[in-house]
Amino acid sequence: MIVLKLGGSVITEKDRAETLDGEALGRAADAVAATLEAAGQGPGGSEDETADLVIVHGGGSFGHHNASEHGVTTTDGTHDAAAALEIHGAMKTLNQFVLTRLLERDVQAVPVHPFSAGHRDETAALEFPTGQVETLLAEGFVPVLHGDMIAHAGSGATVVSGDELVVELARDLEADRIGLCSTVPGVLDDADDVIDRISKYKDVESVLGASDATDVTGGMAAKVRALLELEAEASIFGLEALDSFLRGEPAGTTIE
Ligand SMILES: Nc1ncnc2c1ncn2[C@@H]1O[C@H](COP(=O)(O)OP(=O)(O)OP(=O)(O)O)[C@@H](O)[C@H]1O
Numbered sequence: 001m002i003v004l005k006l007g008g009s010v011i012t013e014k015d016r017a018e019t020l021d022g023e024a025l026g027r028a029a030d031a032v033a034a035t036l037e038a039a040g041q042g043p044g045g046s047e048d049e050t051a052d053l054v055i056v057h058g059g060g061s062f063g064h065h066n067a068s069e070h071g072v073t074t075t076d077g078t079h080d081a082a083a084a085l086e087i088h089g090a091m092k093t094l095n096q097f098v099l100t101r102l103l104e105r106d107v108q109a110v111p112v113h114p115f116s117a118g119h120r121d122e123t124a125a126l127e128f129p130t131g132q133v134e135t136l137l138a139e140g141f142v143p144v145l146h147g148d149m150i151a152h153a154g155s156g157a158t159v160v161s162g163d164e165l166v167v168e169l170a171r172d173l174e175a176d177r178i179g180l181c182s183t184v185p186g187v188l189d190d191a192d193d194v195i196d197r198i199s200k201y202k203d204v205e206s207v208l209g210a211s212d213a214t215d216v217t218g219g220m221a222a223k224v225r226a227l228l229e230l231e232a233e234a235s236i237f238g239l240e241a242l243d244s245f246l247r248g249e250p251a252g253t254t255i256e
């Protein structure tokens with residue numbers, strides 16, 4: 001079981017509103033298709049083995065810009081349905097691009113829109129039932145989720161990041177491999193070298209920042225913090241290492 005996040009910073013041009021990075025998305029889709037084919041789920045595969053894969057994608061220049069304009073974050077919500085729908089709509093547009101690129105490569109990708117599936121309680125804890133994802137996997141689909149809006153008790157609707165969804169899914173589905181593919185080759189130290197392993201937040205706190213682009217969900221700092229909550233190891237790596245990650249090889253930074 002692999003849970004893979006395709007970061008919005010990879011598949012879009014994050015500093016230009018609603019602009020896809022079609023080439024990068026195509027490369028990511030190629031890597032996914034090749035992995036499934038090797039495991040027998042693609043057009044040339046033997047179907048003797050299967051590789052369960054759940055994909056989550058982030059927002060990049062879809063979603064973050066809209067959320068920022070409406071002052072909506074993971075903690076500051078809105079009761080304005082039009083604002084919520086605009087943010088959700090931007091994410092669904094990007095989701096459609098991702099699904100199309102995967103379907104073109106015979107990956108049996110189907111959407112799961114988190115706005116219709118989960119909620120946060122009064123303490124902001126995320127409740128995300130995964131029965132639909134498990135059923136889709138068992139039926140041979142590749143569920144494709146995305147950062148989205150989510151009902152939030154007492155705050156209307158807030159943003160849920162793809163990173164939070166990765167953590168929930170990885171825990172519930174007992175993922176063997178968890179990867180965040182981002183626009184950087186890993187978590188970088190203050191000399192811009194990739195940090196090999198991270199086991200404590202305080203060891204790297206001083207080098208962790210937000211995203212360079214418009215981002216309402218906390219950038220690298222939020223990613224590392226979220227992944228450290230998991231018992232299983234997770235990796236943060238760049239697009240050039242996606243093939244290696246999917247093959248089960250080390251990639252980028254390992255979060256223990
Ligand atoms: N120490 C660090 N190492 C690497 N990147 C860092 C670091 N500190 C801050 N960053 C920023 O974090 C960004 C990656 O986080 P970001 O949330 O933009 O990624 P993403 O998940 O790919 O995109 P999205 O949130 O749109 O899905 C990098 O592009 C960089 O600007």
Ligand SMILES: C=C(C)CCOP(=O)(O)O
Pocket residue numbers: 008057058059060062063064067087088091146147148149159160161162163216217
């Ligand atoms: C901005 C929205 C709606 C989702 C952001 O998801 P992320 O890019 O994974 O943090």
